[in-house]
Amino acid sequence: MIDVKSVSKPLAAAAGGALETLAVEAAPARRTRGHVGSATQEASRSVRYLVAKGKSAPLAPSARSTMLETVIGVDDRVRILDTDLAPWRMVCALRMRGANGAGAIGTGWLIGPKTVLTAGHCVFSSQFFGGWASTIEVIPGRNGSDTPFGSVTSQSFTSLDRWVESEDADFDIGCIHLTQDIGTNLGWFALGALPPEQLEGFLVNVSGYPGDRGMGTEQYHHRNRVLRVSERRVFYDVDTFGGQSGAPVWIHETASSPPLAIAIHAYGIGGTPANFGITANSAPRIIPEVLTQIETWVAEDGGWPPV
Amino acid sequence: MTATVRCRGRVLDAEGQPIEGAVITISNAVPEMGLLSGDGGAFEVLLAPHRYRFVAIGPGDARVETDVDVGETLEVVLRLPRPR
Numbered sequence: 518m519i520d521v522k523s524v525s526k527p528l529a530a531a532a533g534g535a536l537e538t539l540a541v542e543a544a545p546a547r548r549t550r551g552h553v554g555s556a557t558q559e560a561s562r563s564v565r566y567l568v569a570k571g572k573s574a575p576l577a578p579s580a581r582s583t584m585l586e587t588v589i590g591v592d593d594r595v596r597i598l599d600t601d602l603a604p605w606r607m608v609c610a611l612r613m614r615g616a617n618g619a620g621a622i623g624t625g626w627l628i629g630p631k632t633v634l635t636a637g638h639c640v641f642s643s644q645f646f647g648g649w650a651s652t653i654e655v656i657p658g659r660n661g662s663d664t665p666f667g668s669v670t671s672q673s674f675t676s677l678d679r680w681v682e683s684e685d686a687d688f689d690i691g692c693i694h695l696t697q698d699i700g701t702n703l704g705w706f707a708l709g710a711l712p713p714e715q716l717e718g719f720l721v722n723v724s725g726y727p728g729d730r731g732m733g734t735e736q737y738h739h740r741n742r743v744l745r746v747s748e749r750r751v752f753y754d755v756d757t758f759g760g761q762s763g764a765p766v767w768i769h770e771t772a773s774s775p776p777l778a779i780a781i782h783a784y785g786i787g788g789t790p791a792n793f794g795i796t797a798n799s800a801p802r803i804i805p806e807v808l809t810q811i812e813t814w815v816a817e818d819g820g821w822p823p824v
Numbered sequence: 825m826t827a828t829v830r831c832r833g834r835v836l837d838a839e840g841q842p843i844e845g846a847v848i849t850i851s852n853a854v855p856e857m858g859l860l861s862g863d864g865g866a867f868e869v870l871l872a873p874h875r876y877r878f879v880a881i882g883p884g885d886a887r888v889e890t891d892v893d894v895g896e897t898l899e900v901v902l903r904l905p906r907p908r
Contacts, residue, residue: 612860619868620860622847638855644828644870645857689855728847728858729881759849759879760858787852798856 521688521806522678523813526640526649547710547805549628549812550824551775553603554704561602567595568776569720569740570769594737594756597724601665604776605736606658606703608765610726611693613639613653615646622733624725624764625655625693626778628708629815630700630822633671633693635763636783637680640691644684650674653693657703659726661734666703669695675814677807687749689783689801691763692814701822706765706778710808713746716768716779723755723782725764733760744797749804751780752789752797759785766800779803828870831892833900835865835880842866843882843904851877883907 597605611623625635633655641649656668671693679688724738745752751766766780780800789797803811815821835846842865847858850869861867861880873895880888884907892900 617868618862620845620862622858622860636855636857638857642855642857644855645859647870686855728849729879729885729887731885732845732847732881732883733858757856758858759851759856760847762856762858783855785851785856788855 519806521810523675523810524678524681526672526674547808548777549708549808550821551707551777552700552704552821553775554606554700554702556606556702556704557602559602561599561605563597563599563602563605563738567597567738567740568722568769570772570774571720572718573720573742592756594727594730594739596730597736597738598660600658600660600736603704604706605724606666607706608658608724608736609633610656610659610733610736611635611639611653611763612656613646613650615642616649616651617647619646621645622726622728622760623762624760624782626763626765627657627700627703627705628778628811629705629818629820630698631695631818632700632815633695634765634781634811635691635693636781637676637689637691638684638783639763640674640693641676641681642684655693655695657699658736659734660736661731666699669697669699671695677810686784686788687801688807690781690807692811694814694818698819706767706776708803708808708811709768709777709779710803710805711779713748716743716746716751719743719768721751721753721755721779722767722776723753723757723761723764725757725761725782727758728760729758744795745793746802749802750799751802752793752795752799754797757782757785757798828872829895829898830868831871831894831898831900832866832868833878833902835861835867835882836901836903837882838904838906840903846904847881848902849879851879878902880904
C-alpha cells in the first residue's frame with residue numbers, strides 16, 4: 518500500500534506559499550461510473566469498426582525494428598472523423614502555456630462534469646515549463662480546424678506529490694479543473710482500478726492528438742494487446758506520438774461493456790525498462806490509491822451527479 | 825537527481841524563415857509531449873546530457889528529424905523541407 522497526496526498549482530495570490538496537500542487513505546480496487554453525455558446519442562461508426570473489446574489470445578512474437586519513436590513498426594493509427602460522438606468527444610486536445618512562455622500540446626479526457634484527466638507533465642513539468650503550466654486550453658472533440666464544442670481555458674491544476682516532487686513516471690498523472698460544466702453534455706469516462714492479473718491480455722484503446730498529424734489538431738486512435746502490467750504501469754504495442762501524452766487508455770471488459778479507462782498514456786518506447794525485453798509504449802495505471810485521489814479531485818469540482 | 829542542461833532550438837522553413845507553432849518532440853526517455861515553437865521559431869527544454877532524436881513537424885506535416893548529443897550541443901536548428 519502506498520500513500521499518494523494531491524498537490525495543487527498555487528493560486529496567483531498565494532504564489533511562493535506552501536503547496537496544499539491532502540492526505541489520502543488507500544482504497545480497494547473498484548470502478549467509477551461513466552456518462553455518455555446528453556449530446557446526440559447517435560452511435561459512432563468508428564467505434565464499431567475501430568474499438569477493440571475484451572481480451573485476445575497471446576500474440577505471436579514479431580520482428581520489430583528498434584526505433585526511438587513510438588510508432589512501433591507499421592503506423593496503424595486511424596484518424597477519427599466523427600469526433601462529435603461518444604466516446605471521442607470526451608477526448609480533448611490540449612494547448613498548454615508555461616509561465617516561462619513555452620507552448621506545448623497534449624491530450625486530456627473528461628472524467629466528470631468539470632474535470633479533465635491528463636498526464637502530470639501536461640500540468641507540471643520542470644523540463645518543459647520550469648514548473649506549473651500557467652494556462653491550458655481544453656478543446657473537446659477537436660477535428661482539425663473544427664472545434665464542435667468550442668474550448669475552455671483553465672488556470673487550475675493539480676497533480677500527485679510524487680510527480681511534483683520527483684517527477685516519478687509511475688505517478689505522471691495530472692488534473693485540469695474547469696469552471697464550467699461541459700461533461701454533462703459531452704459525457705465522461707468511467708475509471709477502473711483493476712489488479713494487474715485482471716488486466717493481462719486485454720485489448721487497450723488509445724485515442725489522442727499526435728503532433729505529427731495536423732500539428733496536434735486531429736484525433737487518432739489505435740488499439741492492441743496489453744504486453745505487460747507492472748505494479749504501477751501498463752505496457753502496450755499501441756502506436757502513439759508526442760502530443761498524445763495524457764490520452765485515455767481504455768478497455769471494454771466485454772463486447773457490450775462501456776469504455777473503462779484504466780491508465781493515462783504518457784511514455785514512448787524510451788520509457789520501457791530494457792530488461793522487460795519488449796518494445797512498448799506505456800502509461801501509469803489507475804491504481805486504487807490514485808483512483809481515491811481522482812475521486813477527491815472530481816468532488817472538489819462539484820462531484821458526479823447522483824445516480 | 826540527474827543534472828540537466830538547458831537546450832535551445834529553432835525551427836526554420838526551407839527558406840530559413842522561422843516557423844512559429846511547429847510541433848517539436850524529443851524521443852528517448854522523455855514524456856510524449858509536443859513542444860510548440862514560439863517567436864522566432866524558438867523553443868527551449870531542460871534535458872539530461874544524452875543522445876536524443878529531435879523531430880519537428882510544420883505546416884502540411886512537413887517533417888525533419890535529427891539526432892543530437894545534448895551536453896556537447898546546446899543549440900539545435902531544425903530546418904523543415906517544403907510541404908509535399
